[in-house]
Amino acid sequence: METPAPAQLLPKAELHLHIEGTLEPELILELAARNGIELPHPTLEELRAQYEFTDLQSFLDLYYANMAVLVAEADFADMTRAYLRRARESGVRHAEIMFDPQAHVARGIPLTTAVAGIASALAASEAEFGITTGLIAAFLRDQPEDDALDVLGQLLAMDAPIIGIGLDSAEVGNPPSKFIRLFDRAREAGLRLVAHAGEEGPPSYVWDTLDLLGVERIDHGIRCVEDSRLVQRLAAGQVPLTVCPLSNVRLRAVDTLAAHPLPQMLASGLNVSINSDDPAYFGGYARENFQAAAAEFSFDADTLEVLAGNSIRSSFATETRKAELLAELARWRAARG
Ligand code: HPA
């Protein structure tokens, strides 16, 4: 095992993380060289110059293009291990990691290559980094439901080590109602259910994600604040909302961090956690997201404890693991008087 994370770090769970969004520019160039792939932006400087986004789609275009460097099982394993190392430095003690199987299959990469590479790094995570993990297959909402059903069928047939499914990619114009059969199928298979909603899409998408897809957690969900009935519903059910402050700023879902609804969401009694989404693209991992929010909103230790506690309680970790991490969090708080 590597050296443990510094004890002063707030212990937390990461619940909203796209593993392909952890590909740092340096690793993109390294994998491109290893696999003999010519990139449209072949130097670090040129590549970095592409990281100015105007909305979700402008980010997704680069995110999917950069995946071209992921070819062999070892590439997926290296990417995942690099994330886990950074997550440990961020105080992450449990991580639920999404991957986009359709994005790899569409490029001609066998599903088994992507799954085996990611899963091999996750299997060693607890021993190597002290981080327990779960893998979530996220489906692309801008693709047909039949394609998602086909890939889910393949994942189930190969007994892929997934704990659940999610729904991501371009939200507006691709409502939850498009994926009712997919979520029914996953539920029948005993999988946990999460979905992005209310990032760019309207509050009605959050309602339908709850009512039509029956998810247990909403990824983002920030536009819920536009509908007071929805806020009441989410607060009453303590539905977890996995908020990603730096992502929302970089994708212009909010104008500035100061304008982010996170404080309002907390004040409304919502079950919010802080997560990093696509940390290689948005300026930071879990720690940086917590630090930015804490600095902007002057969060005290009690509020940080609530946010980290929400992440642990809202995770799909075992009850034993949750209790262990909540005890660790209580020790962190006690050390702060
Ligand atoms: N939103 C939607 N889809 C995504 C994202 C995101 O932030 N990151 C990767 N796929």
Ligand code: ZN
């Ligand atoms: Zn996301």
